[in-house]
Amino acid sequence: MSTFLSQQLIDGLAALTLLISFALLAQHRMLSVLHWFAAQGVLLAVTAALVAYSSGEHELYISAIMTFLLKGLLLPWMLWRVIRSLHVHREVEPLMNNGMTMMIAVVVTLFSFHVIQPIAVTSELMTRNSMAIATACVLLSMLMMITRKKAITQVIGFLAVENSLFFAAIGATNGMPLVVEIGIAFDVLVAALIFGLFFFQIRHTFDSMEVDAMNASLIHKDDEE
Amino acid sequence: MSSIFFQFLQALLMLLLAPLAAGFISTVKARLQNRHGAGVLQPWRDIRKLFSKEVVLADHASWIFRFAPYVVFTATVIAASVVPALLPDTPLSLTADVIALVALLALARFFLSLAGMDIGTAFGGMGASREMTFSALAEPAMLMSVFVLSLGAHSTNLTTMIHHVLSTPLLIQPSIAFALVAMLMIAVAETGRIPVDNPTTHLELTMIHEAMLLEYSGRHLALMEWASMVKILLFATLIIDLFVPWGLSLDANAAGICLALTLWLLKLSILFVVLAVLETGLAKLRLFEVPQYLGTAFVLSFLGLMIHYMLEVQL
Amino acid sequence: MNFFIATLLTPLLGGVMLGFIRNPRLAAKLNILTSATTFSFSILLSLQVLGQESLETLDGWFYLDAYNVFLVALTAFVGMTTTIFSKPYMQHELDIGRLNEKRMRLYHSMYQLFQFGMLLGFTTNNIGVLWVSLELATLATVLLVSLYRTPASIAAAWKYFILCGMGIALALFGTILVFFTSFTVLGHGNEALTWSLLYAHAADLDPAVMGIAFCFLMVGYGTKVGLVPMHAWLPDAHGEGPTPVSAVLSGLLLNLALYALVRFKMLVDGSTHSDMAGHIMMGFGMISLLVAAMSLHKQRDIKRMFSFSSIEHMALMTFAFGIGTPLASFAALLHMTVHSLVKSGIFFTVGHAAQVMGTQRMAEIRGLIYHHPGMGWGLLIGTAAIAGFPPFGVFMSEFLLFTATLESYPWLTVPLLLGLLIAMGGLFRFVQPMVYGETASHAKPVHVNMVPVYVHFALALLLGLAIPDLLAHWYHQAAALIAGGGV
C-alpha cells in the first residue's frame, strides 16, 4: 500500500482518536467512560500495526501487541474490577457543566493546532498533522483530569494522557525506540498497579472516592491559627 | 612676663569683684523698691561669715557632696579667668575658646546637680532636673549666638573675635543685634535670674538653683554662692567683650590698663542697672513657659545667623 | 571492570534482596552496606572519569561528563548518610508502632530502587531512559510517602502521584517532540534519543519544535523540581512521608529533575540560539522564590516548612541556570551541592526532633537546646547555613549568584535579595522558638545519631571556606559546558 494511502489512514485514525478524547470528556456514566477508554486502547494498537506495516519497522508490531494487551484489555479490565468492587458506577458529576467543558475543549483543540502550525510549515514530515492531533488529545485528557471529581475518572484521564502520548509517538514519529517503549509501558503498568492499590487504600481510609474528602485531611494541618 | 602678671591681676579682679557685683545689683534693686538695702559689701560679709562657720553634713552625704563645691568653684573661676576683662590677649585666653568656656561652666553645673541629688531630698532632685533641662535648652541657643560672631571672625577664640570686632568699622549689623538680644536672654537664664529663676527665693516649688544648695552649709555653701556670683560677672564681661569691646587696651601698659579698667567697670554697672531694672519690672515666668523663652532666644540667634549669610557676607 | 554497571546494579540487586529480608535490624544494616558499596563504586567511577573530559560506555548508553559526575557522587553520598540516619530513626518508628515489619521491608526495598532510579537518571545518556528512570524514582517515592497509611499520608501520596504523573506525562510528550525532530537528523533509532549526539547536532534540530518541546519539558520536569505553580505536591509529600524520604526527596530527587531540565535547556539553546529557554527558567525561578519565601511565614508543620525552603532553593538554582552565564552556572552547581548536603542534614535533625517531641507541629516543639543540645545547635546552625549565613557554602553560592545577576540583569537583584531576606525571616521566625525557650515537658528520650548531620554541615562549611581544586575544576568544566564558555 502506498505511503500516501497509509498516511491517509493514519490521519483518519488520528481523527478518531481525537473524537474519542472528546467522547471521554463528554461521558457521564463510569462504565461508558471505561468503554471509550478501552476503545482508545484498541485504536492505538491498530494505529501501531498500521504504522509498522507502512513504515516496515517490525519492532513496532511488538509494541502494537503490547498496547493491545495492556491498554486494550488489561487496564480496562482492572479498572472494571475496581469499579465493581467499590460500587462506584454512579453517575460521575463533573465540576463544571458539560457545555462549558465542551467549549473549553474546542478552544483547546484549536489552540493546539495553532501551536503546531509553525512546525507543519517548517518540518518536512508527513506525520505532522497527527502531532497536532496528539497535542490536542493530551490537553483534552488533562482537561478531563481537571474536571472530574472521582479518583477513578482522574486515573482514566491520566491513562488517557498516556494513550495520547503513545499515539504521538506512533503516529508522529513512527514509534520510539523499543527500549524506551518497553520502559514506558512498564512504567504505565506499574503506575496502574499502584493506582489499583491506592483505590482500596483510599476507599478503606476515607470510605469515599471523592478527591475532596482526601484533600480535607491535608488542609486541616494548615488551618488553625 | 608682664602679660602673665596682668593675666593674674585680671583673674583676681574677676574673683574679688564678683561679690561686689552681686551686692551692687541687690542694692540697686533695693533702691528701685524704695528699700535701703544691705549695702554693696553684704555678699562679702556673708561669704566671710560662712567660711568661718562649721559644716553640717547630712548622714549619708557621699564624697560627691563634699567634692562638688571645689569643682564648681574652680571650674567657674578658670572659665572666668579666660575671659579678657582688660587685655584682649593674655596667655590663658588661648587655653579655652568660647566652646571650651561653655563646657567648663557645664562641668560646674554637672557637679552642682549631682550634689543636689546626693542627699536624696525631693528638692535636690527637683532642682537638678530643672537646672539640667533648662540649661540643655539654653546651650544650643548660646552657641548659636556666639557662632554669629565667630563665623564672622572665622574663630572661636575670644581674643581673635574681639580683635575682629575692633577692626571692623562700627556699622549697624542686624545679625549682631539679634545675637546680642539672644545672648542677654541666655545670660539671664544661665545665671538663674528673674524671669527664669529667683535667686532670693527659698522653699518654693518654683526654685531651681537654690533647690540644689539647700543642704549646703559653711564653706561649701560659701564656695557655691561665690561661684554663682563669679558666673554673673563672667557672663556680663563676655557680653561686653563680644559686643562692645571698645576700650580694652591692646598692649599691656599701665595707662591703657587703667583706662580699660574704668571703662569695663562703667560698662558693667550699666549692664547691671539694666538687669536690676528688668528684675524689678518683670515677674517670674511659670516653669513651663521657660522653654518658650529659651526657644525664642534660639530662634533669634538662628535668625541672626541667616541674616549674617544673606545680607552681610559678600560672596 | 565497568563501574557504571557496578554503581547501578548494587542498588538494584540490593533493592530486590531487601524485599525478602524480614528482620528489620538486619535489613537496616544491609541497607547501609548496599549504599556504602554504591558510594564507593561511584567514587571509583568519578575517579575513572577524572582523567578524561567525558566518558561514554556500552555504545553510548551511559555518559559521564563534568556536569553529572559529581552529582552521581553526591547522590550516592547523601544516599549513604541517609541510610545511616534512617537506621535508628525507622527503628524508633517501628518501636512506637507507626510501622510494621512488612512496611519496613517495603521501605528498604523501595529506598534502594529509588537510589537505582536516581543513579540511572544521572548516568544515562538516553533522554528516554532519563524519563523512565525519573518516573521510576517517582513511583518508588510515592510508595514511600504513603508508607504510614494514615489518611493524610495517603492523600499526600495521591496528590503527589496525580500531579507528578501529569507533569511527568508532559515531560514525556516533550521528549517525544524532541524525538520528532531529531529522528529526521539522527535516523530512526536510539541515536535520536542519545543526549551526547543530540548535543553535537543541536544546531540541526528544528527550533520551532524544540521551542514547543521545551514548554512541555519545563512544565513537566518543573513539576518535579517543585516550581510554582506546579509545586503543590511537594510540601505534602515531604510533610507526610518518613523523614529519610523527605531528606532524599529534597536532597536528591529535585536535583535530578533540575538536572534533566538543564540538559534539555542545553539542547534547546543549541537549536534556537535564543535566550527563550533561559528566560522561561528565570521567570519560574523568580516567582517560585518569592512565593516560597512568603509561604515560609505561615507554617505549622516543621517538615512542610523546610520543604518550602527546598522550593525556594530549587528556585534559586533554576533562576541561576536560567541566567546561563558561566558564573551563574557555577553558582547554581555549587548551590545544588551545598543545598543537598545542608537540607538533608536539616531533615535528619528535624526528624529526630519530631520523634523527641512526638509531633511535627512546631507550636509543640520547644527548648530543644536544653534537653538535646546537639540537636538544638544542629537545627540552629543548619538553619543559619540554609538561610545563607557564612561561613557556609550557601552563602558563597548566593554571593556568586547575586553577582552574576547583577552582571546580566541588574534590576532582578532587587526581588532576588528581597526573596532571600523574607525567606531567612520566615525560617528563623519558627526555628528560634523551637530551639530556644523554656524546656518542653513532653520530651521523650530517643536514640539519636547526629553524626551524619555534622558530617553534612562540616562539608558545607568546607565548601564555604575553600572549594577543593578538584571540585572547583569540575564546576568550572560543567559551567563551561552548560554556558558554553569559561568562568
Add this chain to the structure above:
Amino acid sequence: MNYTLSLCFALVACGSVLLAAMLTPCWQQKSNIQRAVLSLLLGMAGLFACAAGLTGLASGGGSMVLPLGLPWLPMHLRLDALGSFFMLVIGSLVLPVAVYSQGYLRHEKRLTPLAVFLPLFVLGMMGVVLSDDAFAFMLFWELMSVSSYFLVTHEHQHPENRKAGFIYLLMAHMAGLLIMGSFAVLYTASGSFEFSAMRDAELSPLWASAAFLLAGFGFGIKAGVVPMHGWLPDAHPVAPSNVSALMSGIMLKVAVFGFIRVTWGLMGSGDFQWWWGALVLAAGSSSAVTGVLMALQQHDLKRLLAYHSIENIGIILIGLGLGMLLAQAGHPMLAALGLIAALYHTINHALFKGLLFMGAGAVLHSTGSRNMEAMGGLIHRMPWTAALFLIACISISALPPFNGFVSEWLTFQTALMAPQLNGTLLTVIVPFSAAMLALAGALAATCFVKVFGVVFLGHARSDIAENAKEVDGWMKLGMAIPALLCLLLGVLPALFIPVLDQVPQALLHTSLFTDTASQNWLWLTPVDAEHASYSAPIALLGMLILGGLAFWWLHPKGAILRRSKMWSCGNPHTHARMQYNATGFSQPLRRIFAGMYQPDEHGHAERHQHKLLTTRVKYVVHVGDMVVKHLYQPVGQVTLWIAKAIRREHQRDIHAYLAYTFATVLLLLALFT
C-alpha cells in the same frame, strides 16, 4: 604580599581568638579553666590588636593572601592606616573586657556558648577590619553578625530576648545584603572583588550614588542610625554586659569603619557629590538628637545606654558628613579635620561606652536588676564602680577635661568651617547641625546626671540596692583601664592626633597638621592658633592648683564638720520613695517634647471612703519608639498578610492544582511559540 610587624601582630590577635573558640569547648565541665582560658586568650587578642594598631599607624601596615574563599579569589588581607586605627579601637576595648569577663562570668551557668561565640564575634570584627576583598569582608561581616546574634540570644529563656534576637538577625541580614549590593555595584565597575581593583575603578555618577546609598543604608542599619535603629535598643541590653560593651563599643564602630572604607576608601573623595555629605549630616543630626531624647525616657539602665550609642553614632556621622561636604567642596585639609573628629569620637565612644556598659554590668551583677527605679545610694556600697562610672558619665557628657569633649570640640570646629562651603543653603544648615550637636551634648549631660544621681546617689530605693556588694578585683581592673584612657585621651589629645593623622594622609593624601598647628603637646590647635585653641593640660592644671589652694586654705586643721540628719527644709523624716526617680527627673523634658514622645500616661488615685482621703497615687507612663511603631510593625503585618493569602492558595483541592499546571502549559505555549 609583604609581612610587616603590624600585620603579624594582627594575625596573632586573630589567631588567639580563633584558638579560644576552638579550645574552650574542651573544658565543658571545668568552667573555671574555661573562663581563665577565654579571658587569657581574649586579653592576648586585645593586646596584640592594640600593638598591631599602634605599629600599623606608626610604621605602616602590610598585606597578605590566604588560600581561602573562592577558587579564583583567595582571601586578601591588608592592614592599612584606617584598618590599623580600628584595630587599635578594637584592641583597646577587647583587652579590658577580657579582664572584666574573668570576674563577670564567674557565676555564669552556660559558659560554653559564650566562650565559643564571644571569640568568634571578636574574630569577625578584626577580620572585617583586615579584609581587602569584598568576599572576605562579607564573610567576616556576617560572621560578626551571626555570632553576635547567638550572644544576644544567650539568655533565651525570656521571650523578649528571643524577639530581640530575631529582629536583630533580620536587620543584620538585611544590612548584609545591602552591603553586598554596594560591593556588587563596585564589582561590575571594576570587574574584580579585590579592593585594590575597586579603588582604581571609575564609577558613573549614577552607579556611584547607587553604591553610596546601598552602603549607607547597609552600614546605617548596623550602626543603628535613625530611622533604622529600631532593633538596637532591644538587642544590646539583653546580651551579657561584657558582650553589650563590645557590641555598643566596637561593633557599631565596625559599621562606621565599613562606611568609611567603602565611601572614602573604595570610591574615593573624588566621587563625592554634595548631597551625600548633606544626607550623612542630616542622618547624624537626627540620630544624635533622637537617640539622646529617647535615652532620657528609659529607666532600664542598659537600654538607656543603648540609646546613647545611637546618639554617639550620630555625632560621629556629623563629623563624617562635614568631612564629606568639605572634601567635595575641595578643602581636603578641612575634610581631614572632620574625619579626625569622627575617628577621635569613635575611639572615645568605644572607651566610655564600654566602660559604661561594664559599670552597668557591675550593678546588674551585684543587684541583679537593670531597673534604675530600684537603685539608689550605690556609691556607698560600690565606691569603686561609682567612681569609675562617674568618669565615664563625665566623658560621655562631653565635659572637660575628659575625652568626650575633645572630639565634640573638634566637630564644632569643623562645623565652623561652613563658610568654606559653596552655597548658602549648606552654610546655614551646617551651623544648625552644630546647634543640634550642642543640644545633644547638653541633653546627654542631663541624662547622665539622671543616671548617676538615681543609681548611685541618694537613698537605696529597694532591698537589692540596700544589699549590693562591690564587685571583685578583675571587674574593677577591667573598668579602670578604659577610665584611665578616657582621662589620657582627654588631657593629651595633641599627642594622639598626630598618630591619627595617618588616616587622612592615606584617604585624602593630605595632612591635617601643617607647621602652624604642630606647636607642642600643650595646645590643641586645628587649622591655626588664631582660629581656635584648647589646652586641656593647662585647664586641668589650673583647676588642680586652684582647687588645691581653696581646699588648703579653707579646710581648717581641726576639721569642724558635724554629721547630722539631713535638713530637707526642716523635714528630715523623708522616705526613700520621696526622692526624685528616673521617671520624675525626665518629666520636664517629657512635657517639653511631648509632641515627639507621644507618651501614654495613666494617673490613678485610690481614695478611701472619702473623696479627699487619697490613700495611694499611681502614675504609669510608657514612651514607645515611634520608629518601631510606624515603620517596623507595619512591615511585619504586611508580610504576614501576604503570607496568609498565599497559604489560602495552598489549601485548594487537587483539581485546582491540575488546572494550574494545565494553564501554565497553555500560557507557555501561547507566549513562546
